[in-house]
Amino acid sequence: MWQDYAITLIIYMFVIVTIPQVIDVLKKKTRLNLLTAGPTAFGNYLMAMVFGSLGLWISVTSSLLIATLWLIIFIGSWRK
Numbered sequence: 757m758w759q760d761y762a763i764t765l766i767i768y769m770f771v772i773v774t775i776p777q778v779i780d781v782l783k784k785k786t787r788l789n790l791l792t793a794g795p796t797a798f799g800n801y802l803m804a805m806v807f808g809s810l811g812l813w814i815s816v817t818s819s820l821l822i823a824t825l826w827l828i829i830f831i832g833s834w835r836k
Contacts, residue, residue, distance in 0.1 A: 760815050763815040764814045767821075782828070790833055790834060793826055793833055797826035804819035
């Protein structure tokens with residue numbers, strides 16, 4: 757399905773722009789609001805389940821990746 761590739765491409769663009777934020781949080785240079793990072797991570801994990809139910813397996817993997825990055829941001833922001 758072309759939708760699988762389109763969703764994956766968009767999510768990978770989000771991954772690329774999220775990586776600098778992850779690095780800053782891990783280096784304890786900054787922290788994000790927990791009410792932003794937590795629901796974003798949770799929502800992306802839910803989206804991975806939805807994509808799986810639709811058979812969009814490439815989108816599942818990219819959604820799990822962005823969700824995990826947001827979870828890292830959440831944990832890093834909580835620790836600071």
